[in-house]
Amino acid sequence: MGKLKLSKTTVERLQPVEGVQAIYWDKDITGFGVRVSPGGSRSFFYQGRLNGRAKKITIGKLGRITAETARKEAKRIASMLELGQDPTRKKEGKAAGSTFGDLLEAYVELLEQQGKVSAKAVSNAISKDIETAFPKLWKKPANTITLDDCMDIVGSLKDDGKPRQADKVRSYIRTAFSEAINARGDVNMPASMRKLGITSNPARDMRKVKGSSNxxxxxxxxxxxxxxxxxxxxxxxxxxxxxxxxxxxxxxxxxxxxxxxxxxxxxxxxxxxxxxxxxxxxxxxxxxxxxxxxxxxxxxxxxxxxxxxxxxxxxxxxxxxxxxxxxxxxxxxxxxxxxxxxxxxxxxxxxxxxxxxxxxxxxxxxxxxxxxxxxxxxxxxxxxxxxxxxxxxxxxxxxxxxxxxxxxxxxxxxxxxxxxxxx
Structure with a gap:
């Protein structure tokens, strides 16, 4: 397929490909593209060179940012690279302060990289039940999240009469922390996961939600x-x-x-x-x-x-x-x-x-x-x-x-x- 103008309408119409991430490039902004996961989520990125070395930078997912915002960010990144400046240097310098939201988004990215069709459903649940419902926890540094924080999220869903969803979210949080710990020694993990610096899993001891599989x-x-x-x-x-x-x-x-x-x-x-x-x-x-x-x-x-x-x-x-x-x-x-x-x-x-x-x-x-x-x-x-x-x-x-x-x-x-x- 030839290059496209990655507008809101065009990106929403792109179809996922079974088992692989499909990549589409913008016809106007060289290096600007979008990844479509098998599960249907769409992530914008920019690929260019900094001092002769290839550099690929994730911009964000459709839904969290608009296509127009992604285009503006791609142009900004392109300008910085052309001037020999690293657009990610400031962000990487704050790796130790990566938020709970950064961790969960990195977990979704890992699922997409693995070709999991569940990635879209996981992303939707995380967005609704954590980002929207607990915005303060979403912005809290990941390495300061406690068992009580995790219990607040899962307990809220259980108290609302949603035991199955509560157990799913419990599993997502627990697995996200576990994968982030493993990523520290695994170069095959996404860079977003490796850079989190997570060393402990506060959700490790959370018990399965009763009634979640009735x-x-x-x-x-x-x-x-x-x-x-x-x-x-x-x-x-x-x-x-x-x-x-x-x-x-x-x-x-x-x-x-x-x-x-x-x-x-x-x-x-x-x-x-x-x-x-x-x-x-x-x-x-x-x-x-x-x-x-x-x-x-x-x-x-x-x-x-x-x-x-x-x-x-x-x-x-x-x-x-x-x-x-x-x-x-x-x-x-x-x-x-x-x-x-x-x-x-x-x-x-x-x-x-x-x-x-x-x-x-x-x-x-x-x-x-x-x-x-x-x-x-x-x-x-x-x-x-x-x-x-x-x-x-x-x-x-x-x-x-x-x-x-x-x-x-x-x-x-x-x-x-x-x-x-x-x-």
């Missing part, structure tokens, strides 16, 4: 699950095929499903590939999910001229998590009205928990090892990385066949489907 503890009974499946069958397209595909792929994480493209579908050995980026892994792990014939039919019904599989506009854009959640909420309400709900209302995340709970129980008795591979959790250990090379494809296929039989055959009878083609 929604995920809900698993539908077999009767409820079959009722859910019945309601899915009655949905209009593309809702029906999207919900059906979510179940028949084993209840994979919604954010990961949203990133699946047609290029990730293998029709010869029917399967879809998910590039699992969760956790602290620097590179995504390849996660292959077998596809039943019914799943392939659903894919054919919802795909079109675009690239995305889990889409409600023919593949032009991926569905948002809110789409899945609203759809599940509607089915849950219909089940409650029909007297089919045996327990508390449930969320989309409960479908994943239900699939694992029902498959591990008799008469299906799918092993926890197979379920771990099917649902892609707990796969980062030494044994998995270095010693276990079996891909569990046929075992995962068998589990999905049992899942389909559970929903369509009252007695749980499973009809065998041949495995994948082998070379």
């Amino acid at each position: 929604a995920k503890d809900r698993a539908l009974s077999l009767a409820e699950f079959r009722a859910y499946w019945k309601h899915v069958q009655g949905l209009p397209e593309p809702k029906r095929s999207l919900a059906l595909l979510h179940v028949l792929t084993g209840g994979q994480r919604q954010q990961q499903l949203a990133r699946v493209t047609l290029a990730d579908i293998d029709r010869d050995a029917p399967s879809l590939t998910i590039w699992d980026r969760k956790g602290r892994r620097a590179k995504p792990r390849r996660h292959v999910v077998p596809l039943l014939p019914e799943a392939l039919e659903a894919i054919d019904k919802i795909t079109g001229g675009g690239e995305y599989v889990f889409s409600c506009d023919g593949g032009l854009s991926p569905v948002h998590m809110a789409y899945f959640n609203d759809q599940t909420k509607g089915i849950c309400a219909a089940m409650q009205e029909a007297g089919e709900l045996e327990g508390e209302p449930f969320t989309a995340g409960a479908i994943r928990a239900t699939i694992e709970t029902r498959l591990i129980a008799k008469p299906y008795s799918v092993s926890s090892d197979v379920l771990a591979h099917l649902l892609s959790h707990g796969m980062g250990g030494i044994q998995q990385r270095h010693y276990q090379h079996h891909d569990f494809f046929d075992e995962k296929l068998d589990a999905l066949q049992k899942l389909h039989g559970m929903l369509t055959q009252p007695r749980g009878k499973v009809t065998a489907i041949r495995g994948r083609k082998r070379a």
